[in-house]
Amino acid sequence: MQLPHPRTGLPFPTPVPPGTGWPGDPATSATAVATSAAAVESLAGAVASLDELDALVSVCRACPRLVEWREEAAAVKRKAFADQPYWGRPAPGWGDAHPRILVVGLAPAAHGANRTGRVFTGDRSGDFLFAALHRGGLANQALCVDAADGLALNDVRVAAAVRCAPPANAPTPAERAACAPWLDAEWRLVRGDVRVVVALGGFAWKVALQMLRRGGEEVAVPAPQFGHLAEATVGAVTLLGCYHPSQQNTFTGKLTPAMMDGVFSRARDLAEL
Template sequence: MRHPLTGQDFDSPVPPGTGWPEDPAQPETPTARTPAGVRRLAATDDLAELDARVSVCSACPRLVRWREDVARDKRASFADQPYWGRPIAGWGDPEPSVLIVGLAPAANGGNRTGRVFTGDSSGDWLFASLHRVGLATQATSVHAGDGQRLLGARMVATVRCAPPANKPTPQERDTCAPWINREVRLLRPHLRAVVALGAYGWDGALRALRGAGVAVPTPKPKFGHGVEVELDGITLLGCYHPSQHNTFTGRLTPVMLDEVLGRARELGGLGGQ
């Protein structure tokens, strides 16, 4: 299937000037098309090359179909906008002391903008809090060219493609795992705090830390908002996901979110609020 804006295959790099992030991939970037391909191509010591390879992955047929279908059959409110329609690489500081781990890109958020948590309601809450505690330069993140920068922090999704109903299958999670495992391994020398958004982010963060060689106890620590677990020099913090279900009901408030992210900033050696 070809990209509706560029006419290229969805798994091919796209040119600048589209409102998306600068494309990390090049025409020669290899594409993982199977779980074995993901494992092989994730084995790089270059973070930029890892991002490039993530951005053209097509190893999960159901996720490929879904992300491309959403990008073609756009939500009416975004009908005049181009959609990224590809996997979403991590973004932010390449040597972060704070890592934020979420579930997956939103179908009409990150899958549209090309940057995780950018352009959806969860991102509105998250970036406002990151800005309040000093981990982001702006209080909003609307599109990839809006000038937003993370300060000493980086964001990743456990699964790099938008899944139907926000629910990747266990097989899709496991197929995608080598990407985040390798990313965490490359970031580990700098990491001091990992913030897991929601129970899925918590499980994904623990899996990724273990996959990166960090000692994780058995049974695994249980998720809870504000829970802190020390893991081999890295503190894992639990935080309710800033989904509309949690923010509309008051289960998660701005103060609660600020407390967790502010604590992560302090643990990261970036100073208190």
């Protein structure tokens, strides 16, 4: 049975079963399900394509606390979205299959990507991010509401360090470590094209440095420090810092549209776009 468009709000089992028609669902009922950190490491190490990686990520159940939280959020729902279906599964990376720019964030929001099924989609952080990408010519539109809204990225791929929505936006060290092989696999599959890694926030900056180090790049000691528009050359890529587009930053003016435009203007220059 095919699911309706997400905005219709018709009911369905929680979380969305793989292969039942959710727009952009990369998995099928035959996709292998990782149920432990060891399984994540094994599956991620063997993955051969982004499509395969996205499918595996989207059904991962390696972290019991995160599985319980994301599925509870999808069942209880926020009042504003009570009539809408929720994805309730991990959010894979998405965007250009041959990106010159890789954007790394922290984790899906419980009522953002955990609802829409697409990272940085369905919350104000995503609205801010994709509006900036559109202004910079890196997205075909500013509209970003769900996985069927027609948004496409140009030369950019977006991924999260942790793929499940965590309680209080705070994954534990063990959960971060369990999820890291998914990002490592993503980096292995796109690193030949990427020239710039944009880290959204200090945590993403540290994660990106770890990803690059595990990927075989030499990272300076002491490690480069995060800052807005901070740059660090690591091997063949430039790591570029940006304040996270959280409401805490955008509502207070710590991060303005002009500041984020500056980040992606610099990223375009570094990526020679």
